[in-house]
Amino acid sequence: MSKESRMRATINQKLTEMGERERLKEILRAKLTECGWKDQMKAHCKEVIKEKGLEHVTVEDLMVEITPKGRALVPDSVKKELLHRIRAFLSQHAT
Amino acid sequence: MKMEEVSMSSLDNSKLEGLAQDILSDLVEDACLGLCFEVHRAVKQGYFFLDDTDQESMRDFEIVDQPGLDVFGQVYNQWKNKECVCPNCSRSIAASRFAPHLEKCLGMGRNSSRIANRRIVTGNNTNNKSESDQEDNDDVNDNDWSYGAEKKAKKRKSEKNPNSPRRSKSFKHKSRPAQAFMGP
Numbered sequence: 001m002s003k004e005s006r007m008r009a010t011i012n013q014k015l016t017e018m019g020e021r022e023r024l025k026e027i028l029r030a031k032l033t034e035c036g037w038k039d040q041m042k043a044h045c046k047e048v049i050k051e052k053g054l055e056h057v058t059v060e061d062l063m064v065e066i067t068p069k070g071r072a073l074v075p076d077s078v079k080k081e082l083l084h085r086i087r088a089f090l091s092q093h094a095t
Numbered sequence: 096m097k098m099e100e101v102s103m104s105s106l107d108n109s110k111l112e113g114l115a116q117d118i119l120s121d122l123v124e125d126a127c128l129g130l131c132f133e134v135h136r137a138v139k140q141g142y143f144f145l146d147d148t149d150q151e152s153m154r155d156f157e158i159v160d161q162p163g164l165d166v167f168g169q170v171y172n173q174w175k176n177k178e179c180v181c182p183n184c185s186r187s188i189a190a191s192r193f194a195p196h197l198e199k200c201l202g203m204g205r206n207s208s209r210i211a212n213r214r215i216v217t218g219n220n221t222n223n224k225s226e227s228d229q230e231d232n233d234d235v236n237d238n239d240w241s242y243g244a245e246k247k248a249k250k251r252k253s254e255k256n257p258n259s260p261r262r263s264k265s266f267k268h269k270s271r272p273a274q275a276f277m278g279p
Contacts, residue, residue: 008114015118028122029129038130045134049143057138062131070127071120079119086115094111 007094014093023084031078041070 003011015021032038049057049063112190147153174190181188183200198204202211225248 004110007110009113012118012146021122024118024122025125041127041130043246045130046144049134049138057135059131059135062135063128066131066134067127070130073125073227080121080221082119083115086118087111088112090115090222093151094114 007021011090011094020089023059024082026084028078028082031081034073035078037070037073037075037078040073041066044069 015024043065045062048062053059134143158166160166161168163170163172165171177190178187179190179193180186181193181196181200183197188196199207199210201207
């Protein structure tokens with residue numbers, strides 16, 4: 001394992017163990033709801049479901065439709081805030 | 096040597112930045128998947144479309160976004176400048192001041208009875224009239240000088256249930272401002 005991937009693994013482990021990953025998840029979820037991203041995505045889901053039919057829609061269908069659009073629609077301010085927190089964590093815990 | 100160190104640390108920085116971006120990417124993906132599962136469950140359990148009504152109703156009740164109107168489409172400052180005639184004193188009062196004016200004018204409402212009580216009390220201070228027949232406490236009768244305002248406070252509290260556990264607590268709170276009111 002290279003030095004870099006070892007460092008990544010350590011950081012990821014610390015993120016989870018210290019509860020920071022959970023916190024970040026919650027913060028992200030809250031911000032996405034606040035800024036209307038969730039409602040936007042739900043509206044898109046409605047269209048997908050109407051297209052595929054209520055009975056036949058699968059998780060995979062939704063994932064394929066939602067994930068790329070969801071990534072693109074995250075507002076920059078939310079990304080900035082999350083990155084700020086992540087960088088703060090890294091500067092504290094990366095050797 | 097120093098040049099190498101600088102470039103090494105900037106390499107680390109770019110790696111850290113890359114790592115931060117990856118972590119963000121993971122978090123966003125997690126949020127998306129969470130949404131997918133939530134929606135899928137709602138669809139299969141049958142409550143996804145529950146808050147939708149037919150198209151016509153949705154258009155009827157759509158949020159209004161025009162100047163001068165609230166979200167229901169009503170004009171919201173229509174009564175700001177209107178004036179009403181008081182049925183008691185026949186004065187013309189501004190609409191926003193009408194309710195408080197009526198309260199005082201008719202002698203009803205919380206504040207009017209307080210003001211009236213206070214006037215009675217300041218009238219009684221010079222007379223030193225005893226209101227002890229309404230009191231449950233012996234303390235009041237032992238006072239040589241009248242705690243006029245405190246009597247007012249005590250008189251109110253005695254109307255409540257004497258066995259209520261809150262009584263003594265609020266009683267203490269009430270007597271403090273009353274004593275401040277009395278002055279030297």
